Amino acid sequence: MLLSINPQHxxxxxNGSKKFEFRKVRCKADVDKIVIxxxxxxxxxxxxxxxxxxxxxxxxxxxxxTAELAGICRVFYDQYYQxxxxxxxxxxxxxKKYKNPLFLSDFGLNYAPQSFVYL
Structure with missing residues (x-):
């Protein structure tokens, strides 16, 4: 699945300092990879x-x-899940970081998903 993520995150x-990606809703499909x-x-x-x-x-x-490897502070976490x-x-x-970043259109997408989209 492709996830829209803030550039800071x-x-x-x-760089390996954030080992968890947090969401409010779990995707329905069994996925084994996140495209960033x-x-x-x-x-x-x-x-x-x-x-x-x-x-x-x-x-x-x-x-x-997850706190130890969350890559975010507790205040941000609490605000997100308020x-x-x-x-x-x-x-x-x-x-894996792509050497040449890709456009959404390279994946057949015309817009960035609000949260995620299945590929």
């Missing part, structure tokens, strides 16, 4: 990451399980 995924779309101002597909595990649980419990009971975390494995 993309940088942390690519860096949002504005980059607006390119810059790499991909293997999914090693999907954690879905109460917001506080997911933080306890009012939510469940959190989803994709544990990232091997990350």
């Amino acid at each position: 993309v940088d942390n995924i690519l 779309y860096a949002t504005s101002p980059v607006r390119r597909i810059v790499g991909e990451a293997d999914i090693m595990e999907v954690i879905e649980d109460a917001v506080d419990k997911v933080w306890e399980m 009012g939510k009971e469940k959190a989803v975390a994709y544990r990232l494995g091997k990350v």
Whole structure:
């Protein structure tokens, strides 16, 4: 699946300091790879990451399980999940940075997904 991710978080995924990608909704399909779309101002597909595990649980419990390698602070996490009971975390494995970032159109897409899109 292709995920739209803020460039700051993309940088942390690519440099290895962020080992989890957080979402409010779990994708329905079994996926084993995330294709990384860096949002504005980059607006390119810059790499991909293997999914090693999907954690879905109460917001506080997911933080306890992921905090050390979350790549984000607790305040940001709490703001993101404000009012939510469940959190989803994709544990990232091997990350590959593309030498030449790609356009959405290279994947047959005309627009950036709000959250994710299946490829």
